[in-house]
Amino acid sequence: MLNTPIRSVQWSGTHITLLDQRLLPAKTEFLSLTSIKDVWDAIFKLKVRGAPAIGIAAAYGLALWTQQTTLTNFNDFKSELVKQGAYLESSRPTAVNLFWAVKRILSVVEPVSSVETAKEAILAEAQLIEKEDEDVCRSIGEYAITLFHDEDTLLTHCNAGGIATARYGTALAPFYIAKERGMNLKAYASETRPVLQGARLTAWELQQLGVDVTLITDNMVAHTIKSKGVTAVIVGADRIAANGDTANKIGTYGLALIAKSLGIPFYVAAPLSTIDLDTLSGGEIEIEERHPDEVRTLNGQAITTPDMKVFNPAFDVTPSELITGIITEKGIIQGDYQPKLAKLFL
């Protein structure tokens, strides 16, 4: 591989080692999470962020809890585990990977009959979730790269990169594959107010990878696509409904409208773990609203009066009709999403 990846979430035996993504790019600092409360706090405060990375952190959070519980009665253990899973799910509502990971951890306890066996099974499953996600993201990159040509210029929003997953990312995965194959795939990264995942994380990540990346502010997107020969837009996802409607970072919907009006393809790159067939359409997806101070400040400095009224949705929903294709680890889905997404799970 081109470079040793920085892993955002790692199991360290008695604790979780977590890259504090709030400090990037200025500082690369790791935290030791020693309790499930630490994990909840890390997800809520975006110390760890990105749908798959949140799922991995939650899975290891439950494994950590099992190592610390003093419960010996198996039924008491199982019912408390369910409560701990629900506790982690209360940290952020939109990214389905959090709920998907909790459900998957709970499922491995079903066939076992002792606390000790359950503890082993849960840790093994959490480690499997992490390993699978790395393989899945690489596969997404290998499918995605078939859509692009040498010297293409892509625009991406927020950060759906390696630190939002186990490795490689989803929307950024094709850049890793392109680098391996000597392809020159160029990028524009929109800064992504208010938390600036684009400026702080994507621009930094692609620069580290040696990609020709240019940072723009969110309001420059239309002019950039029109004047800089952007050939496609590619973004990640936090929850894809059964009909293909996709929740992703706030600003994605507007980006899809611009792409449509300017006649370039708009791709969503996401693993099957982000597809939620139980949510029938985008209108059912709960959109997280975050603290107004995220908008009232920039890098910790106030840019408004302290009592300024704010609307701070962290995500929006792009209707499936604006999505040219959904790139998954099982291939690229284009149009007529409902039956094709369902078929991925058969």
Ligand SMILES: CSC[C@H]1O[C@H](OP(=O)(O)O)[C@H](O)[C@@H]1O
């Ligand atoms: C690979 S999932 C990345 C996805 O998650 C981000 O949201 P947040 O930074 O709030 O966790 C954003 O929507 C990305 O597209």
